[in-house]
Amino acid sequence: MSIRDQKPLRVVLYEGRDSTPLEGEQRFAAVSRLLQQGFAITRVGGAGRTAPADDSAALVLGRFGGEKAADFSAGTSNGQVRVRDITGLDAEQVAAEVEAARSERQAPAPGAWKPWFPVIDYDRCTNCMQCLSFCLFGVYGADDEGHIQVQNQDNCKTNCPACSRVCPEAAIMFPKYKAGPINGDVVKDSDLQREKMKIDISALLGGDIYSMLRQRSERAQSRFSKERDSDKALNERQKCLTKLAQAGDIPAEVLMSLPTPDEILRRAGEARAKAQAALAVQQR
Amino acid sequence: MPPADNTPAPGILYCHCTYAQIIDPAVKAGVLRRLCDSGRSFEAVADLCELSARRDPALARLARGPGVKIAACYPRAVKWLFASAGSPLDPGATEVVNLRELPEDAAAARLLADDLQTNLPPDKSSAAATSTSSPAS
Structure with a gap:
Protein backbone atom coordinates (compact mmCIF):
# COMPACT_ATOMS: atom_id res chain seq x y z
CA MET A 1 0.00 0.00 0.00
CA SER A 2 1.34 3.43 -0.93
CA ILE A 3 2.15 5.85 1.87
CA ARG A 4 -0.56 8.13 0.48
CA ASP A 5 -3.23 5.51 1.03
CA GLN A 6 -2.41 4.93 4.66
CA LYS A 7 -4.45 6.48 7.44
CA PRO A 8 -2.44 6.57 10.65
CA LEU A 9 -3.95 6.68 14.10
CA ARG A 10 -4.15 10.25 15.37
CA VAL A 11 -3.42 10.79 19.02
CA VAL A 12 -4.96 13.72 20.84
CA LEU A 13 -3.74 14.65 24.29
CA TYR A 14 -6.77 16.48 25.61
CA GLU A 15 -6.18 18.79 28.56
CA GLY A 16 -9.07 21.19 28.15
CA ARG A 17 -12.40 21.54 29.90
CA ASP A 18 -13.62 18.55 31.95
CA SER A 19 -10.15 17.12 32.24
CA THR A 20 -7.26 17.51 34.64
CA PRO A 21 -4.13 18.79 32.89
CA LEU A 22 -0.92 16.82 33.19
CA GLU A 23 2.06 18.39 34.89
CA GLY A 24 4.69 19.69 32.47
CA GLU A 25 7.15 16.89 33.16
CA GLN A 26 4.50 14.19 32.69
CA ARG A 27 3.33 15.82 29.48
CA PHE A 28 6.91 15.95 28.19
CA ALA A 29 7.53 12.30 29.10
CA ALA A 30 4.35 11.10 27.40
CA VAL A 31 4.76 13.21 24.26
CA SER A 32 8.46 12.28 23.95
CA ARG A 33 7.69 8.61 24.29
CA LEU A 34 4.94 8.72 21.67
CA LEU A 35 7.12 10.67 19.23
CA GLN A 36 9.88 8.11 19.64
CA GLN A 37 7.32 5.47 18.83
CA GLY A 38 6.48 7.37 15.63
CA PHE A 39 3.08 8.82 16.49
CA ALA A 40 1.83 12.34 15.86
CA ILE A 41 0.26 14.03 18.85
CA THR A 42 -2.13 16.93 19.05
CA ARG A 43 -1.99 18.59 22.44
CA VAL A 44 -5.20 20.49 23.16
CA GLY A 45 -5.55 22.89 26.05
CA GLY A 46 -4.63 26.42 26.86
CA ALA A 47 -3.90 29.02 24.22
CA GLY A 48 -3.22 28.35 20.58
CA ARG A 49 -4.72 26.42 17.74
CA THR A 50 -4.49 22.83 16.65
CA ALA A 51 -5.61 20.94 13.60
CA PRO A 52 -6.80 17.61 14.84
CA ALA A 53 -9.94 16.72 12.96
CA ASP A 54 -10.04 14.56 9.87
CA ASP A 55 -11.46 11.21 8.95
CA SER A 56 -8.61 9.19 10.46
CA ALA A 57 -9.15 7.02 13.48
CA ALA A 58 -8.33 9.05 16.57
CA LEU A 59 -7.48 8.23 20.12
CA VAL A 60 -8.17 10.91 22.72
CA LEU A 61 -6.07 10.67 25.84
CA GLY A 62 -6.78 12.65 28.97
CA ARG A 63 -7.32 12.61 32.67
CA PHE A 64 -11.07 12.55 32.46
CA GLY A 65 -12.02 10.46 35.41
CA GLY A 66 -14.68 7.81 34.96
CA GLU A 67 -17.97 8.94 33.51
CA LYS A 68 -16.69 12.11 31.89
CA ALA A 69 -14.62 10.04 29.51
CA ALA A 70 -17.75 8.16 28.47
CA ASP A 71 -19.57 11.44 27.87
CA PHE A 72 -16.76 12.65 25.66
CA SER A 73 -16.86 9.47 23.63
CA ALA A 74 -20.63 9.68 23.16
CA GLY A 75 -20.26 13.19 21.76
CA THR A 76 -18.16 12.07 18.81
CA SER A 77 -19.77 11.76 15.44
CA ASN A 78 -18.42 8.94 13.35
CA GLY A 79 -17.34 6.25 15.74
CA GLN A 80 -13.73 6.76 14.68
CA VAL A 81 -12.81 8.39 17.96
CA ARG A 82 -11.92 6.39 21.04
CA VAL A 83 -11.18 7.80 24.47
CA ARG A 84 -8.74 6.53 27.06
CA ASP A 85 -8.48 7.83 30.58
CA ILE A 86 -4.79 8.01 31.42
CA THR A 87 -5.18 9.02 35.05
CA GLY A 88 -2.33 7.45 36.99
CA LEU A 89 -0.52 6.09 33.94
CA ASP A 90 3.15 6.79 33.31
CA ALA A 91 4.64 7.47 29.87
CA GLU A 92 5.36 3.81 29.15
CA GLN A 93 1.83 2.83 30.05
CA VAL A 94 0.41 5.62 27.91
CA ALA A 95 2.53 4.42 24.99
CA ALA A 96 1.29 0.88 25.51
CA GLU A 97 -2.32 2.11 25.46
CA VAL A 98 -1.72 3.94 22.21
CA GLU A 99 -0.02 0.98 20.58
CA ALA A 100 -2.87 -1.29 21.66
CA ALA A 101 -5.39 1.13 20.16
CA ARG A 102 -3.40 1.33 16.93
CA SER A 103 -3.28 -2.42 16.66
CA GLU A 104 -6.97 -2.73 17.46
CA ARG A 105 -7.89 -0.21 14.74
CA GLN A 106 -5.47 -1.87 12.31
CA ALA A 107 -3.86 1.49 11.61
CA PRO A 108 -0.42 1.33 9.96
CA ALA A 109 2.50 0.79 12.30
CA PRO A 110 4.59 3.95 12.48
CA GLY A 111 8.22 3.69 11.51
CA ALA A 112 7.78 0.99 8.90
CA TRP A 113 9.08 3.40 6.27
CA LYS A 114 11.90 5.88 6.77
CA PRO A 115 10.61 9.02 5.08
CA TRP A 116 13.42 9.69 2.63
CA PHE A 117 12.46 11.15 -0.72
CA PRO A 118 13.26 14.13 -2.95
CA VAL A 119 11.53 17.45 -2.42
CA ILE A 120 11.56 19.83 -5.38
CA ASP A 121 12.25 23.53 -4.93
CA TYR A 122 10.04 24.92 -7.69
CA ASP A 123 11.62 28.35 -7.25
CA ARG A 124 14.75 26.82 -8.74
CA CYS A 125 13.43 23.99 -10.90
CA THR A 126 13.49 24.63 -14.65
CA ASN A 127 11.51 21.50 -15.46
CA CYS A 128 14.41 20.07 -17.47
CA MET A 129 13.39 16.48 -16.59
CA GLN A 130 16.96 15.40 -15.84
CA CYS A 131 15.75 13.88 -12.57
CA LEU A 132 12.94 11.98 -14.24
CA SER A 133 15.31 10.68 -16.89
CA PHE A 134 17.85 9.66 -14.28
CA CYS A 135 15.78 7.90 -11.64
CA LEU A 136 15.42 4.18 -12.20
CA PHE A 137 12.85 3.68 -9.50
CA GLY A 138 9.86 5.60 -10.77
CA VAL A 139 9.96 8.23 -8.05
CA TYR A 140 9.36 11.06 -10.51
CA GLY A 141 6.58 11.69 -12.96
CA ALA A 142 4.89 14.61 -14.66
CA ASP A 143 1.43 16.08 -14.27
CA ASP A 144 -0.99 16.61 -17.14
CA GLU A 145 0.69 19.90 -17.98
CA GLY A 146 4.15 18.38 -18.14
CA HIS A 147 5.39 19.67 -14.79
CA ILE A 148 7.84 17.48 -12.95
CA GLN A 149 6.48 15.93 -9.76
CA VAL A 150 7.59 13.54 -7.07
CA GLN A 151 4.88 10.93 -7.43
CA ASN A 152 6.07 7.82 -5.61
CA GLN A 153 7.97 8.90 -2.54
CA ASP A 154 8.13 5.43 -1.08
CA ASN A 155 9.94 4.09 -4.16
CA CYS A 156 12.98 6.20 -3.26
CA LYS A 157 16.08 4.42 -1.99
CA THR A 158 16.83 5.41 1.60
CA ASN A 159 19.87 7.66 1.99
CA CYS A 160 20.46 7.90 -1.76
CA PRO A 161 20.68 11.55 -2.92
CA ALA A 162 21.84 10.72 -6.46
CA CYS A 163 19.09 12.53 -8.35
CA SER A 164 19.86 15.74 -6.48
CA ARG A 165 23.38 15.49 -7.86
CA VAL A 166 22.21 15.43 -11.44
CA CYS A 167 19.97 18.48 -11.00
CA PRO A 168 21.75 21.38 -12.71
CA PRO A 175 15.69 17.27 4.06
CA LYS A 176 17.43 14.52 6.04
CA TYR A 177 20.68 14.80 4.08
CA LYS A 178 23.76 15.73 6.07
CA ALA A 179 24.88 18.81 4.16
CA GLY A 180 23.67 21.81 2.22
CA PRO A 181 22.28 22.69 -0.15
CA ILE A 182 20.75 19.21 -0.58
CA ASN A 183 19.39 19.38 2.99
CA GLY A 184 17.45 22.56 2.17
CA ASP A 185 20.04 25.07 3.29
CA VAL A 186 20.35 28.21 1.17
CA VAL A 187 21.92 27.57 -2.24
CA LYS A 188 25.05 29.63 -2.77
CA ASP A 189 26.81 30.25 -6.06
CA SER A 190 29.76 28.22 -4.82
CA ASP A 191 27.38 25.31 -4.11
CA LEU A 192 26.14 25.41 -7.66
CA GLN A 193 29.64 25.22 -9.05
CA ARG A 194 30.63 22.48 -6.64
CA GLU A 195 27.55 20.40 -7.29
CA LYS A 196 28.04 20.66 -11.01
CA MET A 197 31.66 19.61 -10.72
CA LYS A 198 30.93 16.89 -8.24
CA ILE A 199 28.38 15.00 -10.18
CA ASP A 200 28.42 15.69 -13.74
CA ILE A 201 28.10 11.95 -13.86
CA SER A 202 28.11 12.00 -17.60
CA ALA A 203 31.50 13.66 -17.74
CA LEU A 204 32.80 11.49 -14.96
CA LEU A 205 31.98 8.34 -16.81
CA GLY A 206 32.87 9.64 -20.21
CA GLY A 207 29.44 10.36 -21.62
CA ASP A 208 25.78 9.72 -21.01
CA ILE A 209 25.53 7.33 -18.11
CA TYR A 210 22.96 5.14 -19.77
CA SER A 211 24.78 5.03 -23.06
CA MET A 212 27.85 4.09 -21.04
CA LEU A 213 25.91 1.30 -19.38
CA ARG A 214 24.59 0.19 -22.74
CA GLN A 215 28.11 0.03 -24.11
CA ARG A 216 29.25 -1.89 -21.09
CA SER A 217 26.37 -4.27 -21.47
CA GLU A 218 27.15 -4.82 -25.12
CA ARG A 219 30.82 -5.28 -24.37
CA ALA A 220 29.99 -7.68 -21.60
CA GLN A 221 27.69 -9.71 -23.83
CA SER A 222 30.36 -9.83 -26.48
CA ARG A 223 32.94 -10.84 -23.94
CA PHE A 224 30.68 -13.47 -22.44
CA SER A 225 30.10 -14.95 -25.84
CA LYS A 226 33.81 -15.11 -26.43
CA GLU A 227 35.27 -15.86 -23.05
CA ARG A 228 32.51 -16.35 -20.47
CA ASP A 229 34.69 -14.37 -18.13
CA SER A 230 32.15 -13.57 -15.44
CA ASP A 231 34.77 -12.48 -12.92
CA LYS A 232 36.00 -9.82 -15.31
CA ALA A 233 32.45 -8.58 -15.91
CA LEU A 234 31.83 -8.41 -12.22
CA ASN A 235 35.02 -6.44 -11.71
CA GLU A 236 33.96 -4.01 -14.42
CA ARG A 237 30.61 -3.46 -12.76
CA GLN A 238 32.17 -3.00 -9.36
CA LYS A 239 34.56 -0.40 -10.74
CA CYS A 240 31.66 1.46 -12.28
CA LEU A 241 29.64 1.30 -9.06
CA THR A 242 32.57 2.51 -6.99
CA LYS A 243 32.88 5.56 -9.20
CA LEU A 244 29.18 6.25 -8.84
CA ALA A 245 29.26 5.77 -5.09
CA GLN A 246 32.14 8.19 -4.64
CA ALA A 247 30.75 10.81 -6.96
CA GLY A 248 27.18 10.76 -5.80
CA ASP A 249 27.47 9.80 -2.14
CA ILE A 250 25.26 6.85 -2.99
CA PRO A 251 25.10 4.16 -0.30
CA ALA A 252 26.79 0.93 -1.29
CA GLU A 253 23.70 -1.06 -0.41
CA VAL A 254 21.70 0.94 -2.93
CA LEU A 255 24.25 0.35 -5.66
CA MET A 256 24.57 -3.32 -4.88
CA SER A 257 20.81 -3.72 -5.10
CA LEU A 258 20.64 -2.23 -8.57
CA PRO A 259 19.11 -4.52 -11.17
CA THR A 260 21.06 -6.06 -14.00
CA PRO A 261 22.51 -3.75 -16.66
CA ASP A 262 19.81 -4.82 -19.10
CA GLU A 263 17.07 -4.06 -16.61
CA ILE A 264 18.70 -0.70 -15.84
CA LEU A 265 18.66 0.08 -19.55
CA ARG A 266 15.02 -0.91 -19.84
CA ARG A 267 14.00 1.27 -16.89
CA ALA A 268 16.17 4.12 -18.12
CA GLY A 269 14.46 3.90 -21.49
CA GLU A 270 11.07 4.10 -19.80
CA ALA A 271 12.12 7.06 -17.68
CA ARG A 272 13.57 8.88 -20.67
CA ALA A 273 10.38 8.30 -22.64
CA LYS A 274 8.32 9.74 -19.78
CA ALA A 275 10.60 12.76 -19.64
CA GLN A 276 10.39 13.33 -23.37
CA ALA A 277 6.62 13.03 -23.28
CA ALA A 278 6.45 15.60 -20.48
CA LEU A 279 8.71 17.98 -22.36
CA ALA A 280 6.57 17.56 -25.47
CA VAL A 281 3.47 18.51 -23.44
CA GLN A 282 5.22 21.67 -22.26
CA GLN A 283 6.09 22.69 -25.81
CA ARG A 284 2.54 22.43 -27.09
CA MET B 1 2.92 39.06 26.71
CA PRO B 2 0.04 38.50 24.26
CA PRO B 3 -0.18 40.66 21.15
CA ALA B 4 -1.99 43.92 21.78
CA ASP B 5 -4.33 43.50 18.83
CA ASN B 6 -5.79 40.22 20.14
CA THR B 7 -4.43 38.36 17.15
CA PRO B 8 -4.79 34.63 17.88
CA ALA B 9 -1.57 32.98 18.95
CA PRO B 10 0.13 31.26 16.02
CA GLY B 11 -0.35 27.53 15.67
CA ILE B 12 2.69 25.49 16.62
CA LEU B 13 4.04 22.46 14.82
CA TYR B 14 7.01 20.63 16.27
CA CYS B 15 8.85 17.99 14.24
CA HIS B 16 10.89 15.46 16.21
CA CYS B 17 12.68 14.10 13.13
CA THR B 18 12.53 10.73 14.84
CA TYR B 19 13.97 8.61 12.04
CA ALA B 20 17.18 10.54 11.42
CA GLN B 21 20.07 11.72 13.55
CA ILE B 22 20.43 15.15 12.02
CA ILE B 23 19.23 17.30 14.90
CA ASP B 24 21.07 17.48 18.20
CA PRO B 25 19.02 15.35 20.62
CA ALA B 26 19.64 17.91 23.36
CA VAL B 27 18.11 20.64 21.20
CA LYS B 28 15.08 18.50 20.40
CA ALA B 29 14.55 17.51 24.02
CA GLY B 30 15.10 21.02 25.32
CA VAL B 31 12.69 22.64 22.88
CA LEU B 32 10.04 19.98 23.38
CA ARG B 33 10.34 20.23 27.14
CA ARG B 34 9.80 23.98 27.07
CA LEU B 35 6.92 23.59 24.66
CA CYS B 36 5.28 21.11 27.02
CA ASP B 37 5.93 23.37 30.00
CA SER B 38 4.38 26.34 28.21
CA GLY B 39 0.85 25.00 28.44
CA ARG B 40 0.27 25.93 24.79
CA SER B 41 -1.69 23.80 22.37
CA PHE B 42 0.49 22.27 19.67
CA GLU B 43 0.96 19.60 17.07
CA ALA B 44 3.97 17.33 17.57
CA VAL B 45 4.88 14.95 14.80
CA ALA B 46 7.47 12.22 14.63
CA ASP B 47 8.46 13.21 11.11
CA LEU B 48 7.22 16.13 9.04
CA CYS B 49 8.51 14.50 5.85
CA GLU B 50 6.21 11.56 6.50
CA LEU B 51 3.18 13.85 6.84
CA SER B 52 4.15 15.56 3.61
CA ALA B 53 4.48 12.29 1.73
CA ARG B 54 1.09 11.26 3.07
CA ARG B 55 -0.45 14.66 2.27
CA ASP B 56 -1.78 14.70 5.78
CA PRO B 57 -4.78 17.03 6.11
CA ALA B 58 -3.34 18.46 9.32
CA LEU B 59 -0.78 20.27 7.16
CA ALA B 60 -3.53 21.99 5.20
CA ARG B 61 -5.26 23.17 8.36
CA LEU B 62 -2.06 24.52 9.81
CA ALA B 63 -1.21 26.24 6.55
CA ARG B 64 -4.62 27.89 6.38
CA GLY B 65 -4.43 29.35 9.87
CA PRO B 66 -3.75 32.99 10.65
CA GLY B 67 -0.17 32.18 11.56
CA VAL B 68 2.03 29.19 12.23
CA LYS B 69 5.40 28.49 13.79
CA ILE B 70 7.14 25.35 12.69
CA ALA B 71 10.06 23.87 14.60
CA ALA B 72 11.79 21.63 12.09
CA CYS B 73 14.69 22.11 9.70
CA TYR B 74 15.61 24.56 6.95
CA PRO B 75 12.89 26.99 5.86
CA ARG B 76 13.41 26.13 2.19
CA ALA B 77 12.82 22.44 2.90
CA VAL B 78 9.77 23.14 5.07
CA LYS B 79 8.27 25.45 2.45
CA TRP B 80 8.42 22.78 -0.24
CA LEU B 81 7.42 19.91 2.05
CA PHE B 82 4.14 21.73 2.64
CA ALA B 83 3.76 22.72 -1.00
CA SER B 84 4.34 19.20 -2.23
CA ALA B 85 1.65 18.02 0.18
CA GLY B 86 -0.80 20.36 -1.52
CA SER B 87 -0.78 22.76 1.44
CA PRO B 88 1.42 25.73 0.55
CA LEU B 89 2.34 27.94 3.48
CA ASP B 90 1.61 31.63 3.53
CA PRO B 91 5.03 33.34 3.50
CA GLY B 92 3.49 36.26 5.34
CA ALA B 93 2.23 34.10 8.19
CA THR B 94 4.89 31.47 8.73
CA GLU B 95 8.01 31.31 10.84
CA VAL B 96 10.27 28.30 10.65
CA VAL B 97 12.46 27.61 13.65
CA ASN B 98 15.44 25.73 12.31
CA LEU B 99 16.43 23.10 14.86
CA ARG B 100 19.41 22.10 12.72
CA GLU B 101 21.01 25.50 13.14
CA LEU B 102 19.69 27.22 16.24
CA PRO B 103 20.82 26.44 19.77
CA GLU B 104 18.21 25.21 22.20
CA ASP B 105 17.57 28.51 23.96
CA ALA B 106 17.18 30.52 20.78
CA ALA B 107 14.97 27.88 19.16
CA ALA B 108 12.67 27.61 22.17
CA ALA B 109 12.46 31.38 22.53
CA ARG B 110 11.43 31.84 18.91
CA LEU B 111 8.93 28.98 19.01
CA LEU B 112 7.16 30.35 22.07
CA ALA B 113 7.41 34.06 21.28
CA ASP B 114 4.06 35.66 20.51
CA ASP B 115 5.38 37.61 17.56
CA LEU B 116 5.91 36.03 14.17
CA GLN B 117 9.22 36.64 12.39
CA THR B 118 8.38 35.35 8.95
CA ASN B 119 11.29 33.72 7.17
CA LEU B 120 10.14 31.48 4.34
CA PRO B 121 12.15 31.99 1.15
CA PRO B 122 10.19 34.32 -1.12
CA ASP B 123 8.65 32.89 -4.25
CA LYS B 124 10.79 33.39 -7.32
CA SER B 125 7.93 35.15 -9.06
CA SER B 126 4.18 35.06 -9.18
CA ALA B 127 4.51 32.68 -12.11
CA ALA B 128 6.62 30.36 -10.03
CA ALA B 129 4.10 30.63 -7.23
CA THR B 130 1.43 29.46 -9.62
CA SER B 131 3.49 26.50 -10.64
CA THR B 132 3.92 25.46 -7.01
CA SER B 133 0.29 24.58 -6.82
CA SER B 134 0.38 22.39 -9.88
CA PRO B 135 2.31 19.49 -8.42
CA ALA B 136 -0.13 19.35 -5.58
CA SER B 137 -3.23 19.49 -7.71
Missing part, protein backbone atom coordinates in the same frame (compact mmCIF):
# COMPACT_ATOMS: atom_id res chain seq x y z
CA GLU A 169 19.93 23.94 -10.55
CA ALA A 170 20.35 22.34 -7.09
CA ALA A 171 16.55 22.26 -6.96
CA ILE A 172 16.23 18.82 -5.41
CA MET A 173 16.37 18.55 -1.65
CA PHE A 174 16.52 15.64 0.72
